[in-house]
Amino acid sequence: MDTITDTRPCTVVRTRDELRAAIGALRSAGRQVGFVPTMGAFHDGHLSLMRHAAADGHAVVVSLFGSPPQFSPTEDLSAYPRDEQRDLALAATAGVELVFAPPAHEVYPDRFGTTIRVDGPTRTLEGATRPDHFAGVATVVAKLLNMVRPDRVVFGQKDAQQVAVVRRMMCDLDFDDVELVIGPIVREADGLAMSSRNVYLSPQERVAALALRRALDAAQATIDGGEHDPRKIERAAHSVLSAEPRCTPDYATIVHPDTFVVADNLAEPSLLCVAARIGPARLIDNQRLTLA
Numbered sequence: 273m274d275t276i277t278d279t280r281p282c283t284v285v286r287t288r289d290e291l292r293a294a295i296g297a298l299r300s301a302g303r304q305v306g307f308v309p310t311m312g313a314f315h316d317g318h319l320s321l322m323r324h325a326a327a328d329g330h331a332v333v334v335s336l337f338g339s340p341p342q343f344s345p346t347e348d349l350s351a352y353p354r355d356e357q358r359d360l361a362l363a364a365t366a367g368v369e370l371v372f373a374p375p376a377h378e379v380y381p382d383r384f385g386t387t388i389r390v391d392g393p394t395r396t397l398e399g400a401t402r403p404d405h406f407a408g409v410a411t412v413v414a415k416l417l418n419m420v421r422p423d424r425v426v427f428g429q430k431d432a433q434q435v436a437v438v439r440r441m442m443c444d445l446d447f448d449d450v451e452l453v454i455g456p457i458v459r460e461a462d463g464l465a466m467s468s469r470n471v472y473l474s475p476q477e478r479v480a481a482l483a484l485r486r487a488l489d490a491a492q493a494t495i496d497g498g499e500h501d502p503r504k505i506e507r508a509a510h511s512v513l514s515a516e517p518r519c520t521p522d523y524a525t526i527v528h529p530d531t532f533v534v535a536d537n538l539a540e541p542s543l544l545c546v547a548a549r550i551g552p553a554r555l556i557d558n559q560r561l562t563l564a
């Protein structure tokens with residue numbers, strides 16, 4: 273175990289045995305555990321989730337692990353931004369007490385043969401274009417929940433469909449003792465949703481990426497102007513994305529936030545999800561729509 277000292281000590285464990293011992297020590301000290309699964313490359317969005325996890329004095333455990341099935345064919349796991357020392361220092365400033373940073377074979381040993389496929393919210397949007405992505409997410413989240421056994425797990429609304437898939441999986445597989453907490457999207461001052469992938473953007477692409485925020489705003493403005501046809505509202509968002517030369521829109525779609533079924537009429541709750549490629553990065557964003 274290495275110990276990093278910043279504002280508070282943050283212990284790093286790399287094996288399931290070390291994790292079990294460290295969690296056991298927290299439990300013996302009477303602590304409840306809040307858990308934040310991450311792939312690293314921390315920004316303020318991640319740190320805000322860690323602070324949510326710490327509410328009511330919970331000890332915060334963070335995992336630093338990106339598993340190969342979570343990445344799309346065009347996205348290379350080995351190219352994902354990685355700076356563990358920086359991440360550990362940031363986690364310590366957010367009050368994290370324990371970081372689980374296992375090597376891949378610790379989580380997926382030889383002869384590993386189980387995959388969790390979640391039906392329902394995986395059918396549309398990200399699930400339609402990346403069929404294995406959510407199976408990778410559901411499998412690794414279930415494994416991490418079993419390894420950490422937290423009282424609370426925190427995910428970000430930034431990945432709204434991931435939230436719906438994890439919620440479905442936790443319900444279907446009876447993770448009843450774990451409270452699922454969703455942290456709001458943390459944005460840069462100009463409205464761009466924080467993402468580890470934003471570092472891939474050139475200065476011009478960084479400006480172009482604001483089209484996602486503008487697309488969400490345009491949709492809400494269309495509703496505020498009296499339009500209730502979901503397809504017309506989606507077109508208003510899509511046309512903002514297409515108007516930006518450096519932006520290749522993927523989708524602008526209104527769904528139910530739990531089922532991710534595409535809305536055939538505008539009712540609350542409705543979630544507008546947008547995805548677009550800007551230069552080398554594929555960015556996503558979303559917003560709840562409010563009816564006047």
Ligand code: AMP
Pocket residue numbers: 309310311312316317318320321426427428429430431455456457458459465466467468
């Ligand atoms: P990642 O390491 O990208 O898999 O993200 C780890 C967690 O941080 C996930 O639950 C994400 O939804 C969440 N997250 C990522 N970006 C943001 C953001 N801008 N605001 C809030 N949460 C975020």
